[in-house]
Amino acid sequence: MPVLLTPPVLHMPTHEAEAVVLRQYSLSDSDLIIIMITREYGKIRATAPGAKKPKSRLGACLEPLTRIRLEYSSREGRDLVQIRQAELVHSYLGNNRSLEKMCVFSYFAEIVNEIVQDNQANYTLYRLLLAALDSGEQMTRFLPLVRYFEIWCLRLSGLFPNYAYCSNCGKCVKDEGFFAWLEAGQSRCWECAQGRGLRIGKEAAGALEAIAKLSPGQFGSKPLGKEAAQELERLSQRLLEMHLEKRFKSYRIMTEALQEM
Ligand SMILES: [Zn+2]
Secondary structure (H helix, E strand, O other): OOOOOOOOOOOOOOOEEEEEEEEEEEEEOEEEEEEEEEEOOOOEEEOOOOOOOOOOOHHHHOOOOEEEEEEEEOOOOEEEEEEEEEEEEEEOOOOOOOOHHHHHHHHHHHHHHHHOOOOOOOOOHHHHHHHHHHHOOOOOOOHHHHHHHHHHHHOOOOOOOOEEEEOOOOOOOOOOOEEEEEOOOOOEEEEHOOOOEEEEEEEHHHHHHHHHOOOOOHHHOOOOHHHHHHHHHHHHHHHHHHHHOOHHHHHHHHHHHHHHH
């Protein structure tokens, strides 16, 4: 009896996910590499075969800052998965794009790309990104939203210290402001700090409280004084830099774009 040789079946399980595209790179003349945050599996890197071809329907869904539903296959031990299908849910840089919005949203994508873990679901970070993009779509002034987003990203990554009490005398400082001692992750009241540390005045301290309680749309539409905005900016930039050990390229570009508004 002849022996039937059947070729080994490659085991390539398929998955379904919802995602926001963070970046894309060119892999070859016709293929792209896509980096995205998925609702279900955290950050994944995927190849998108044929997506660079001019008439590719796949390519149209995979621009940065689009929300998609996708099906992909993965092979054990391999870092890159392969996109089989994608369907556009929403393009955040679609019809109504302005330079400011593009810069702000690209900055959001760069922060998320840095802090989200590979293949590890982070549903709250995914929700935060969607909520910030959704409310940013309706806005014309972005600074409060940007501060909100940075601080929540730090919080969700466990990188934002509890600044409620003076670490020296125990006094509650969250209402009247404090000096942040960044390296120690502590706050000091006016008396104990004696001018050392990063000043967070009364309005900025109040804004930190509001950020913890409000949605991005609510906080983003509140007025935020120039001094408080600068104090929060210094705080979040120093914390991001200290923990991620990098400066964001998109941050500098965004800052220039927003200054011209
Ligand atoms: Zn004190």
